[in-house]
Amino acid sequence: MAPFVCSHLLSTLLAIVGVSASLNAPRATWPNGPFVTSGRWIQDAAGSSITYVGVNWPGSISMIPEGLQYQSIESIVSKIKSLGMNAVRLTYATEMIDQYYDNGETDISIQKAFNDALGQEAGSAAYDKIIANNPSFNERTTRLQVFDAVAAECAKQQIYVHLDNHISKAGWCCSPLDGNSWWGDEFFDLGNWTRGLSFMANRGKSWSSLLSMSLRNELRPPLSNFTLATSSYNWETWYTHVKEGTEAIHTANADTLIFLSGLTSDQDLSPVVNGTDLTPGSAVFNRDDFSGYANKLVLELHAYDNIIGPGPSNCTAVQKNLFDAGFKALTDDAKNQFPIVLTEFGLQQNATAAQDPYIACLLDYISSRNAGWMIWQLGGSYYIREGIQDFDEPWGLLNHDWTDWRSSNFVNDSLTPAVTKTFTVSNTPDPNASGSSSAGTSNDKSLGTGLKSILNSGFLHVAPFGVSMAILFY
Numbered sequence: 001m002a003p004f005v006c007s008h009l010l011s012t013l014l015a016i017v018g019v020s021a022s023l024n025a026p027r028a029t030w031p032n033g034p035f036v037t038s039g040r041w042i043q044d045a046a047g048s049s050i051t052y053v054g055v056n057w058p059g060s061i062s063m064i065p066e067g068l069q070y071q072s073i074e075s076i077v078s079k080i081k082s083l084g085m086n087a088v089r090l091t092y093a094t095e096m097i098d099q100y101y102d103n104g105e106t107d108i109s110i111q112k113a114f115n116d117a118l119g120q121e122a123g124s125a126a127y128d129k130i131i132a133n134n135p136s137f138n139e140r141t142t143r144l145q146v147f148d149a150v151a152a153e154c155a156k157q158q159i160y161v162h163l164d165n166h167i168s169k170a171g172w173c174c175s176p177l178d179g180n181s182w183w184g185d186e187f188f189d190l191g192n193w194t195r196g197l198s199f200m201a202n203r204g205k206s207w208s209s210l211l212s213m214s215l216r217n218e219l220r221p222p223l224s225n226f227t228l229a230t231s232s233y234n235w236e237t238w239y240t241h242v243k244e245g246t247e248a249i250h251t252a253n254a255d256t257l258i259f260l261s262g263l264t265s266d267q268d269l270s271p272v273v274n275g276t277d278l279t280p281g282s283a284v285f286n287r288d289d290f291s292g293y294a295n296k297l298v299l300e301l302h303a304y305d306n307i308i309g310p311g312p313s314n315c316t317a318v319q320k321n322l323f324d325a326g327f328k329a330l331t332d333d334a335k336n337q338f339p340i341v342l343t344e345f346g347l348q349q350n351a352t353a354a355q356d357p358y359i360a361c362l363l364d365y366i367s368s369r370n371a372g373w374m375i376w377q378l379g380g381s382y383y384i385r386e387g388i389q390d391f392d393e394p395w396g397l398l399n400h401d402w403t404d405w406r407s408s409n410f411v412n413d414s415l416t417p418a419v420t421k422t423f424t425v426s427n428t429p430d431p432n433a434s435g436s437s438s439a440g441t442s443n444d445k446s447l448g449t450g451l452k453s454i455l456n457s458g459f460l461h462v463a464p465f466g467v468s469m470a471i472l473f474y
Contacts, residue, residue: 060167063092063093069126070403071402092147118389194245204256221233
């Protein structure tokens with residue numbers, strides 16, 4: 001605990017004399033890992049506190065990181081770096097590893113992958129553009145080698161890679177009807193999942209930029225399988241499989257941090273933070289169940305109260321929701337204190353994005369507490385999404401061809417100031433305070449928040465149904 005105490009003492013002394021301490025200061029030897037956790041902080045090998053601030057870069061739809069037909073990997077990573085960020089959440093699908101094993105432990109070339117996804121003509125055109133932008137690739141380059149190249153460029157530009165198991169069967173995520181929702185769902189095979197985690201953790205040993213991995217993105221009720229949903233979708237099952245997943249990663253790669261996501265499409269981790277029963281059982285979250293790597297666990301949450309309409313504009317209510325969902329883990333009041341990262345939130349990048357009150361509330365809350373965050377998402381288009389080739393992404397920070405910011409006002413007036421504020425420890429509010437003593441008294445609720453509230457007390461913990469069905473309309 002000594003490094004933890006010293007770190008806080010140093011920050012306090014700097015604040016007293018009016019100097020800002022940075023959570024993103026240059027390291028003697030980047031990245032100075034492996035990272036561990038201590039209380040609410042992630043720490044490097046020297047005991048200095050680390051906060052993740054970054055973006056999502058999808059690689060789980062076509063099983064190749066997006067945007068390479070428009071820009072080089074170097075250019076895309078440079079865009080992240082230009083925002084002052086230090087991390088990227090790189091998503092992948094378990095199906096990529098399944099295909100590796102089905103193909104005699106040989107990965108598929110990107111040339112074949114594009115032909116399979118887009119058809120011969122469009123696939124060849126996309127491949128030719130990717131080769132032109134990334135001349136180190138050729139007809140023998142595989143999908144996994146593209147992930148290797150992204151990780152190498154991130155290391156070169158000193159960007160931490162957080163590897164996210166986003167989905168089992170590759171495609172757009174997330175719907176409660178897509179067969180990827182929960183362990184035992186149509187495509188979500190438990191054995192393939194743990195095998196995929198082990199495989200990627202082992203491959204990531206050669207990536208100096210890989211500091212952390214997730215267990216799974218947005219766990220949700222498997223509504224296409226009513227029997228599974230009613231019998232299995234609960235905290236007790238969650239805990240059983242979380243222990244299996246963390247063991248798979250840690251056994252393969254003991255250096256990585258492991259991010260735990262919750263229920264309700266990762267909008268609830270309250271039983272973990274509060275130490276209450278993992279229902280329907282009576283067990284509680286216990287760090288002793290993660291022997292030898294309890295100091296490798298980090299929590300992650302998502303915030304999407306704006307998914308089917310404007311988010312709530314009452315900041316007190318927004319902050320209370322975040323605190324109750326899991327950000328209490330940053331405080332001394334938590335039964336189980338953890339670092340926590342908001343790994344997904346976002347909005348349409350348009351002329352009014354910089355004035356969006358909900359996102360302003362989120363950014364203010366997490367940055368003022370020096371909590372980690374990663375916005376959804378970086379790119380302005382997908383190779384293919386839901387059957388539409390060259391699909392435009394209105395929530396992408398970058399425009400369609402990944403050349404410039406889609407909303408420069410949002411980037412300049414909202415995003416980059418939040419990056420700076422998150423990394424700065426000086427005259428901040430007490431991070432142990434929820435800032436929510438009067439929260440929840442306003443009637444100002446969005447359609448998304450209202451739907452979640454209405455459904456919250458019903459059958460099958462149905463708030464996830466509301467959230468997941470909302471995502472169906474996005």
